[in-house]
Amino acid sequence: MSRPHIVDVIAGDGIGLEVVPAALRCVDALAEQFGFAVTWRDRDWGSERYRRTGAMMPEDGLARLADGDAILLGAVGAPDIPDDVTLWGLLLPIRRAFLQYVNLRPVRSLPGVPGPLSDGSGIDLVIVRENVEGEYSEIGGRIYRGRPEEAAVQETVFTRRGVDRVARFAARLAASRRGGLTSATKSNGIVHTMPFWDEVVAGAVERINHSGPETPIRLRKVLVDALAADLVLRPREHDVIVASNLLGDILSDLASAVVGGIGTAPSANLNPEREHPSMFEPVHGSAPDIAGTGIANPTGQIWATSLMLDHLGESTAAAALLAALEAALASGVRTRDLGGTAGTDEFTSTVLDHLTTTTEELSDA
Known part of the structure; x- marks a missing residue:
């Protein structure tokens, strides 16, 4: 032993x-x-x-x-x-x-567990959430507390290293499964951080595909509001979803609810x-x-x-x-x-x- x-x-x-x-x-x-x-x-x-x-x-x-x-x-x-x-x-x-x-959250149909969908069987996806930066940054603060002009500032911080490493993890996971990788974004409205996220994720997937994985990765980026709806309407079409800290937090709870509720959902906080x-x-x-x-x-x-x-x-x-x-x-x-x-x-x-x-x-x- x-x-x-x-x-x-x-x-x-x-x-x-x-x-x-x-x-x-x-x-x-x-x-x-x-x-x-x-x-x-x-x-x-x-x-x-x-x-x-x-x-x-x-x-x-x-x-x-x-x-x-x-x-x-x-x-x-x-x-x-x-x-x-x-x-x-x-x-x-x-x-x-x-x-x-890496915050790893598998979502799958469990036998005997009722969900809100008329047919909740056959759902098997994994959400890979970036877990240490993004929207949950400690940078920010409040000024003029208790006064009418009180203000709060919370900074979102994406680093190239941080986005790249979680994207590579998600891409390798997708290559070991069915090859589908969806990147959650909001780059139509968040003008700096989310286009940066899109670029780094695409670059990471391109490098991994260039190395010749057994299952090529099919990447698509989807606006998070549309993706939320898609997880309800077409959850079986998703394989691996990679998302920033806040977006991944929300999407993983939504996806868990689709298969029966967060009471059954697991989570792994990984140092790969x-x-x-x-x-x-x-x-x-x-x-x-x-x-x-x-x-x-x-x-x-x-x-x-x-x-x-x-x-x-x-x-x-x-x-x-x-x-x-x-x-x-x-x-x-x-x-x-x-x-x-x-x-x-x-x-x-x-x-x-x-x-x-x-x-x-x-x-x-």
Whole structure:
């Protein structure tokens, strides 16, 4: 057995404290079945710590995470603390300090999960969101606070390196799938940054196509408003979508809603060069209205954990976990947000029951 994978666990707030343990149960079962080991490092960081100390994480929090292999995050947020405090106190510093410049959000139809479309089957796309610059820049400020002339300025920052690296990642991903790459833009109205985005993305795809990938990449740029409509009207026509930080954030939530809601959606914050740990989380929030009731849906967390296992090199275990998750949903066991009656524990136990079957099938294959 190789050395244990070191994973920092930040359950965070609200239902994160319920869905993260569900995912850990699955990984522990897989580790036993597939012969790998994980060392969990629990970090009790989040809103409760902020109430006690005035900080979401310790001053040396990033240094504590730096030697790990991955970070598994639950959810962050509390009604009594401003969202910008919780977000900029934990999640965004981790993304930026560890250059997790790819936010990977797979979107696909799941068996037994109802969606708003009359036929929501057969949807399988991935959104690649630039994750550390763009519209979420820290550059800006406010002046004349509280006066009639008060003003706020927020700068959008695109760098050639930043756009190029996320475009290359998305293009290579498209080449490994069906070859379709859609670039979200608003270059008809945003006169400087979005034409720059278009140029750099096109150049990155041209270079990769010139290198002769097995599947040539078909690039098209689509205005984000039209793309939003297209994701509702023709979601099956999309393969990989690459977008800036803000546009990718919005489009990924929209696409997740099309296949049943953000409660089932996973997210990976990747440092593709693996120079720093990557972070894996569900897309949903902390859901304080149902926290502690035992009804939270762990699907997004479990799927995000499958992405983590794949990133750690445990690809067979990752496939087994996703297959077991889909089998549990196909069997009709669903949480209340998906129209079922199962609680968090019952749903997780069903996934664990299916793990044995899917493991045997993968071994036979």
